[in-house]
Amino acid sequence: MKTNAFMNKPLQIMLSILTLMLAANIAYAEDDVTWDKTFKRSDKVTHKKVSYPNRYGIILSADMYMPKDMDESQHYPALVIGTPYGGVKEQGAGIYAQTMAERGYVTIAFDESFNGESGGQPRHVSSPEIFVEDFSAGVDFLGTRPFVDRDKIGAIGICGSGGFALKAAQVDHRIKAVATASMYDMSRVIRNGWEDSMSAEERNKMLDELGKQRWEDFENGSPMLPEGFPDEPTTSIPEGLDPISSEFWEYYAMERGHHPRSHGPFTATSNMAFMNFPLMNYVDTISPRPILFIMGEKAHSRYFTEDAYELAAEPKELYVVPGARHIDLYDRTDMIPFDKLNSFFAKALQ
Structure with a gap:
């Protein structure tokens, strides 16, 4: 980096520090003024926006929460916490992160x-391998913070990210414990259909259609993205x-959980x-x-959790939340078993 010979020394030092930060692809923002979450801010924690790369060079955006009185x-x-499938960090994942x-x-x-606010083109691609990698990238980031014990890092996956968190832990031994809530096995449901009802003929037809869609995407210069949730809450x-669609609409498209960056569907050819x-x-x-597998008693998705369990x-535990539906474990703080999550990770990460 060239500097002007007449540049004052403090400015040179500041620019040198900035250069080192950019080289590391890690950025911090001070505790922000604008609160863009779907939940209330806690006065018991400090919040910072951070960014860091995954191993593909994609810059991920995250919200970091720390105890207010932390030394x-x-x-x-x-804990690294993933969003419900199609969600963003300002929704359910943020509730878990702030509360923990x-x-x-x-x-x-x-x-x-x-x-969301993470990098990568084209937008709204869904990639199982990269979404799994994103959990490990979170471990990279957390384990290099001077105030984090890198031998005490766990993961929480909500809905679709429950499957991604488990997949990451299968090969990333730095993840010392995993909890899932309302888990969806996205690979299973896309390949086999709801409750494994898709026939081989139906699957082959879908793959034929997706192959044709790839040609159309290539000719158009961008992938086909299905219509998502409305820009404004209904x-x-x-x-x-x-x-099932009504339940997701209740959360993503209405005031309860609506966020403008949470589009919902992903590019069509992501399913391949x-x-x-x-x-x-x-x-x-x-x-x-x-x-720790957590599911709602009335969750339409409970068969994913039961089968994964x-x-x-061992060691494994299945925790059923009485009366809870699938989406209730996204944001219902009166239903999400935070005491159970705390005791689980306190023991697992001791």
């Missing part, structure tokens, strides 16, 4: 590559939606990768690191 000369346990920071953890809630659920990338094939190898090896 940065000490070492704290940490209140309980003494350094946490980050991150936007997956190609989504006041009612459209007539004719099936029960999921059909070729199983998430649960080595889940038993996470052992002896513990797994059966595949996992």
